[in-house]
Amino acid sequence: MAAVLEDVSVGARRKIAWRLLPFIFGIYILSYVDRVNIGFAGLNMTGELHFSNEVFGFGSGVLFFGLCLLEIPAGVVVERWSARKWLAAIMIVWGMLAAMTGLIHTATQFNVIRFLLGVAEGGFFPAVIVYLTHWFRQGDRAKAVALFMTAIPVSNTVGGLIAGRLLGLHWLGLSGWRWLLILEGLPAVLGGMVTLFYLTDWPRDAQWLQADEREWIAGELERENREKEHVGPSGSMLRTVVSSPVVTLFSAYFFINTAGYGLTIWLPKIVQRLPGLSLGQVALVASIPNVCAIPAMIITGWYADRTGRHKQCGLIAGLVSAAGLGLSQMPGATPVIVMMGFSIAAMGNLSFFPCFWALPSKLLRPSVVPAVCGLLTVANIGGFVGPYAMGFLTDLTGSQVGGVLVMVVSAAMAGVCVGILPRAHSLHGAR
Numbered sequence: 001m002a003a004v005l006e007d008v009s010v011g012a013r014r015k016i017a018w019r020l021l022p023f024i025f026g027i028y029i030l031s032y033v034d035r036v037n038i039g040f041a042g043l044n045m046t047g048e049l050h051f052s053n054e055v056f057g058f059g060s061g062v063l064f065f066g067l068c069l070l071e072i073p074a075g076v077v078v079e080r081w082s083a084r085k086w087l088a089a090i091m092i093v094w095g096m097l098a099a100m101t102g103l104i105h106t107a108t109q110f111n112v113i114r115f116l117l118g119v120a121e122g123g124f125f126p127a128v129i130v131y132l133t134h135w136f137r138q139g140d141r142a143k144a145v146a147l148f149m150t151a152i153p154v155s156n157t158v159g160g161l162i163a164g165r166l167l168g169l170h171w172l173g174l175s176g177w178r179w180l181l182i183l184e185g186l187p188a189v190l191g192g193m194v195t196l197f198y199l200t201d202w203p204r205d206a207q208w209l210q211a212d213e214r215e216w217i218a219g220e221l222e223r224e225n226r227e228k229e230h231v232g233p234s235g236s237m238l239r240t241v242v243s244s245p246v247v248t249l250f251s252a253y254f255f256i257n258t259a260g261y262g263l264t265i266w267l268p269k270i271v272q273r274l275p276g277l278s279l280g281q282v283a284l285v286a287s288i289p290n291v292c293a294i295p296a297m298i299i300t301g302w303y304a305d306r307t308g309r310h311k312q313c314g315l316i317a318g319l320v321s322a323a324g325l326g327l328s329q330m331p332g333a334t335p336v337i338v339m340m341g342f343s344i345a346a347m348g349n350l351s352f353f354p355c356f357w358a359l360p361s362k363l364l365r366p367s368v369v370p371a372v373c374g375l376l377t378v379a380n381i382g383g384f385v386g387p388y389a390m391g392f393l394t395d396l397t398g399s400q401v402g403g404v405l406v407m408v409v410s411a412a413m414a415g416v417c418v419g420i421l422p423r424a425h426s427l428h429g430a431r
Contacts, residue, residue, distance in 0.1 A: 024128060040167065068377075086123060
């Protein structure tokens with residue numbers, strides 16, 4: 001009997017992972033490319049449109065104000081309605097808005113379209129995080145999040161390679177940066193249409209699983225939810241939201257996004273200052289840190305799940321990111337040392353996420369996790385603070401050092417916040 005149950009367990013977990021993770025990985029690439037390709041477009045856009053560093057930093061970051069509007073309701077919508085319908089709708093809308101960014105001419109248009117893009121994309125990430133809790137047990141969740149979120153460094157790498165090609169175009173009187181934004185927005189529209197037919201909302205609806213596999217995964221998830229029903233602060237949703245664990249998680253996510261998006265948006269422009277690089281080479285070199293981050297994310301997620309040390313791994317990841325950023329600004333650092341520092345920073349920054357997103361469901365009752373996940377993603381507002389601080393301080397001081405130092409402090413604070421979280425009730429070991 002035990003052997004049969006083990007076979008059902010292995011089969012169900014394998015089918016779920018292969019069915020869902022590659023697809024979610026793919027659509028997150030589309031989301032992240034449309035969010036951060038402005039960093040590569042900015043190599044030419046700022047000069048053509050006469051934008052200052054502060055204007056570019058503000059417009060790049062204002063997306064995150066829009067992002068906050070749908071993040072809290074998104075998790076609840078997925079829990080109570082339909083993940084596939086929600087994701088399909090927002091992908092189609094954000095794809096069209098991303099393509100329209102290639103048609104802007106003024107700072108006002110830039111700010112408005114980026115804000116609206118943020119509104120459209122705001123419901124994506126928390127929806128996926130909650131959706132993964134419908135399919136993956138606690139002991140598998142950090143690995144699932146790590147594999148899903150490797151789309152971030154992959155999208156930056158692929159986006160850099162594509163940008164190197166598209167920035168040299170000049171079709172129909174439009175500059176290459178415009179074609180970059182237009183052509184990279186259209187796949188999201190197609191992806192939204194496919195999502196509607198491909199994803200399955202709940203295990204009970206999964207005809208691609210055998211009946212015993214559906215029953216096993218549904219039973220396992222229900223058992224975990226019962227065991228965790230008294231975990232974390234009790235009482236009303238308001239009491240949960242203002243509890244120490246949620247406030248600390250929110251702070252950690254704010255700080256890691258301040259550092260991460262500051263680096264992602266401005267890295268192409270920082271690399272552009274290195275001597276002897278063509279535009280295509282700038283895009284290629286700016287992709288190196290993201291290539292390094294891919295194995296780091298996967299290994300960290302695997303190790304955290306295997307040991308249950310999500311909190312400790314998150315602490316180390318934040319401190320490593322801060323150390324890498326600091327290394328990049330050492331006096332007299334050669335271009336090789338600078339890129340080595342940024343690569344270490346990207347490895348630490350991106351390895352933080354699979355550890356972080358395993359923590360809410362370990363610290364809190366299942367009934368509040370969807371809403372809290374949405375609340376936590378409001379801390380994406382750090383994605384405005386980082387890019388804007390870089391632009392503002394660069395214009396103020398004539399150097400990018402001050403902005404990078406802001407990111408150093410932010411990355412370190414993210415690690416410290418995770419490190420001071422209370423001990424979590426771990427369900428690790430049910431395999």
